[in-house]
Amino acid sequence: MxxxxxxxxxxxxxxxxxxxxxxxxxxxxxxxxxxxxxxxxxxxxxxxxxxxxxxxxxxxxxxxxxxxxxxPVQMNLVPTEATSESFAEYGQVIEASSDGDLFGPNDAQLDLSRGTPRFYIMRLEGRTLGFSTITHHANVTQCLGSIGGHVWYLGVAKPSLIEDVDRERVGDNVESGSDGHLYAPPTVEEVRVFRFSGPKFVKLNRGTWHAGPLFSDSSMDFYNLELSNTNEVDHTTHSFKKKNGVIFRFEDSTSSS
Structure with a gap:
């Protein structure tokens, strides 16, 4: 080289x-x-x-x-009288039964297994006949009833916890709730308003979306059965005004008794 x-x-x-x-x-x-x-x-x-x-x-x-x-666009709803049949997709309407009747399907089917039950009287004031947000509780069947049997209203939408619905129907429209559970947001089209009157109360299924109680009186007292920490850790809210550009209104069909 x-x-x-x-x-x-x-x-x-x-x-x-x-x-x-x-x-x-x-x-x-x-x-x-x-x-x-x-x-x-x-x-x-x-x-x-x-x-x-x-x-x-x-x-x-x-x-x-x-x-x-x-x-927002205002959606006007017509209240439906709450009966066992009309409210079946959202929970139960419980009315008076004879003393001595045994427990059966007409009694409130409660799920209070995920915490300490809390039964109390809640005083609400200054409610209007309209709403723009709606809430669900994933861990308890909440019960509400007016003390005195006065007329009141509740806006509702069917439960949409992922465990309760067909995942194919939900698709990718999934959000995470207050305690990490998964759910599909409620749609504008499925919102309803129900009217409650007389000696009855409502049991909401776990996950049922609800807005209220709503009423035309200046104030009203309700008994409420839920869990001791429901309002702290199990309170998931959807804003129709913010997410959908919609608010809901309705008229009082009768005067309160």
Missing amino acids: NSNNRGHFPFVNSSSSSESSDEFDEWLGYENEAMEIEEQIAINMIARNNYVIHQLLLIQQSDQEATMAES
Whole structure:
């Protein structure tokens, strides 16, 4: 080999094969390090682009929700009298039974197994015959009744806990509730209003969406059976005004007794 060609090939050195091997290993290390850096840069760029897109979508969604909340559409509902038959998809309507009757299907089928039961009287004031939010409790069958048998109303939508519905029907429209449970948001089309009067109370199935109690009097007392921490850890709310651009109104069909 012509001595003038020495050094043109960094990994062929007739004087020392071990030095050539060391130089090659060093070069390979630099190449691998450069490739790792380039790969990490590419990953970071993809992540950054995804983040920017996500933020833009959040801003767009926020703008849409703000627009709907500023000028919501009013939906006028006609109350339905609450009976065992008409309210069956949402829970039970419990009326008076004879003393001595044994427990049966007409009694409230309660689920109070997920905590300490709480039975109390709640005083509500300044309610109107309309609503824009609706709530559900995933861990308890709540019972409500007016003390004195006065007329009152309840807005409802069917339970939509993921465990209670067909996942194919729900699709990707899934959200997480107050305690981490999964549910499908209620739709505007399925909202109903029921009228309660006389000596009866309502048992809401677990997960039934409800707005109220609502009434035209200045104040009203209700007995309420739920769990001791229902309002703290099991209170999931959907805003129709914010999410759907809709509010609901209805008229008092009769004067309270």
